[in-house]
Amino acid sequence: MTLKQKLKQIQSGKLSAVQNVMNFSGKIATPETKDLNIFLELNENAIDQAKAIDKRIKEGTAGKLAGLCFAVKSNISVRGLETNCGSKTLEGYVSPYNATVINKLLAEDAIILGMVNMDEFACGASGETSAFEPTKNPRNPELIPGGSSSGSSAAVAAELCDFALGSDTGGSIRNPASHCGITGLKPTYGAVSRYGLIDMTMSFDCIGPLVNSPEDAKLIFNIIKGQDNFDQTTKDAPKDAPKKKGVIGLVDVQDFCNKEITELITKKTEEIAKKNNWKIKKINLPLDIAIQTYYIIVYTEFFSATRKFDGRRFGRKIEETAGPEVVRRIIGGSEITKAEHDGKYYREALKARNFIKQQFEKIFQNVDAIILPTVPRTPHKIGESISVEEMYAYDVFTTPASIAGLPGISVPAGKIDNKDVGLQILAPHFQEELICKLAADFK
Amino acid sequence: MTSNSLWHEVTEEEKEEIKRDSKKLLNEFASKLSKIKAPEGHFENESGTREEGDGWNTDPEFRSITLSNAPFVEDNSIVAEKGAWKKK
Numbered sequence: 001m002t003l004k005q006k007l008k009q010i011q012s013g014k015l016s017a018v019q020n021v022m023n024f025s026g027k028i029a030t031p032e033t034k035d036l037n038i039f040l041e042l043n044e045n046a047i048d049q050a051k052a053i054d055k056r057i058k059e060g061t062a063g064k065l066a067g068l069c070f071a072v073k074s075n076i077s078v079r080g081l082e083t084n085c086g087s088k089t090l091e092g093y094v095s096p097y098n099a100t101v102i103n104k105l106l107a108e109d110a111i112i113l114g115m116v117n118m119d120e121f122a123c124g125a126s127g128e129t130s131a132f133e134p135t136k137n138p139r140n141p142e143l144i145p146g147g148s149s150s151g152s153s154a155a156v157a158a159e160l161c162d163f164a165l166g167s168d169t170g171g172s173i174r175n176p177a178s179h180c181g182i183t184g185l186k187p188t189y190g191a192v193s194r195y196g197l198i199d200m201t202m203s204f205d206c207i208g209p210l211v212n213s214p215e216d217a218k219l220i221f222n223i224i225k226g227q228d229n230f231d232q233t234t235k236d237a238p239k240d241a242p243k244k245k246g247v248i249g250l251v252d253v254q255d256f257c258n259k260e261i262t263e264l265i266t267k268k269t270e271e272i273a274k275k276n277n278w279k280i281k282k283i284n285l286p287l288d289i290a291i292q293t294y295y296i297i298v299y300t301e302f303f304s305a306t307r308k309f310d311g312r313r314f315g316r317k318i319e320e321t322a323g324p325e326v327v328r329r330i331i332g333g334s335e336i337t338k339a340e341h342d343g344k345y346y347r348e349a350l351k352a353r354n355f356i357k358q359q360f361e362k363i364f365q366n367v368d369a370i371i372l373p374t375v376p377r378t379p380h381k382i383g384e385s386i387s388v389e390e391m392y393a394y395d396v397f398t399t400p401a402s403i404a405g406l407p408g409i410s411v412p413a414g415k416i417d418n419k420d421v422g423l424q425i426l427a428p429h430f431q432e433e434l435i436c437k438l439a440a441d442f443k
Numbered sequence: 444m445t446s447n448s449l450w451h452e453v454t455e456e457e458k459e460e461i462k463r464d465s466k467k468l469l470n471e472f473a474s475k476l477s478k479i480k481a482p483e484g485h486f487e488n489e490s491g492t493r494e495e496g497d498g499w500n501t502d503p504e505f506r507s508i509t510l511s512n513a514p515f516v517e518d519n520s521i522v523a524e525k526g527a528w529k530k531k
Binding site: 079080092093094095096097120124126128129130131133134229288289291292293295296299311312313314315322323324325327328331332335336344345347348349350351352353354355357358382383384385386388389391 | 446447448449450451452453457458461462464465466468469471472473475476477479480481482483484494496501504505506508509511512513514521523524
């Protein structure tokens with residue numbers, strides 16, 4: 001059932017907002033669901049809020065999302081709920097204000113079910129780095145759900161909410177969407193306000209929806225998007241869209257990807273292109289420098305962002321309480337800033353970032369959108385040994401769009417060895433409508 | 444370094460190991476990027492300065508939640524700059 005169909009049920013009185021909350025709450029409370037370790041805190045006021053919304057529905061004054069229930073990644077501030085970023089550093093930290101996206105959703109009468117698990121400070125691509133134990137993949141609890149929006153993705157896949165909010169820095173919405181067999185939209189950088197998001201890397205971070213279909217992604221995106229005076233990097237989408245070319249760029253990924261995934265994405269793209277009369281153009285992205293560029297910038301900005309976690313105003317000192325991946329990024333960022341006087345790291349990464357942006361601009365002169373796999377391999381087992389380089393390589397197909405600030409969506413493309421595989425669609429800045437439309441064909 | 448990615452407390456010894464490994468990794472990354480020839484870019488905000496508007500007013504609950512998040516509070520203020528955290 002799509003969100004629009006559910007909204008019709010609620011508006012027609014077939015399902016009340018209270019009943020919707022109770023249905024999800026009942027499911028969240030089962031031992032099987034608790035074992036997935038998705039929710040970190042539940043909103044105790046959800047039923048009371050649903051009662052008020054039911055009243056407004058009867059009066060005809062309810063908002064556009066009246067009665068829909070959503071889960072929130074634990075790095076997005078919700079007043080009165082613990083926003084701990086999956087870390088003991090912020091364990092017990094209660095946000096005194098709402099993020100802009102939360103205010104926008106509440107204004108449309110959506111209901112918060114609770115805060116969900118995530119990789120610690122969004123540093124991870126597997127969901128394993130949470131200080132509150134890893135989230136399990138609802139499709140196969142032995143496997144990672146992907147990250148860092150692990151709880152958000154798992155909550156949607158396990159049907160514990162109507163939709164969830166996540167954040168995407170280098171793939172943290174698209175990667176878990178791929179592993180959990182759902183849809184995840186990373187908006188254009190600046191299309192959605194980051195105000196109230198506890199930042200990982202401020203020049204890449206985006207808040208976006210995790211949902212069951214591209215149509216649902218579009219619905220939620222249209223509510224949360226828009227310029228916000230509390231976030232200077234936001235702006236409204238330009239009214240003019242690029243001219244349609246009828247050409248899709250299919251990225252050559254064979255040097256970076258599992259063979260079966262490459263074949264599945266190629267086959268699926270060719271099928272849909274034939275059906276819709278699109279031309280396919282084989283293209284190359286600078287994938288060989290994506291991880292290097294991304295992580296140098298991430299280490300540097302994350303080191304800077306975490307200086308506030310010194311244990312004075314809130315929480316505990318991050319270096320004393322965080323797990324290995326967070327410590328690695330802080331130490332790495334510290335090393336970069338120490339050595340930066342000769343421009344060896346950050347400056348080179350900024351040049352490479354420019355180069356990657358230019359490559360996308362050239363490609364988009366000839367194609368409407370770009371298709372590639374979301375993740376180069378299927379998910380590993382929770383707790384499996386994996387090198388840092390292998391873990392970072394999970395991000396090879398998602399980081400280019402992050403570096404260039406482009407919108408991207410991941411939709412289910414099929415299964416390999418009974419594991420979900422996602423297909424990613426990228427488009428020029430502010431073309432979320434286009435990627436949702438194209439993604440709907442793949443769904 | 445190969446290990447699982449599960450969260451655990453980091454010992455001082457492990458921190459040293461992470462420091463060595465991350466330096467090595469960053470040098471490898473930087474060496475690869477040094478071959479890229481591209482001009483440095485900078486970002487200019489087309490919209491100029493923002494309209495400040497009225498902002499939003501805090502309320503007593505905002506204040507009480509903020510104070511309750513702080514490790515040390517004295518006389519309705521957060522003690523953050525007096526080395527009070529050393530008392531822990």
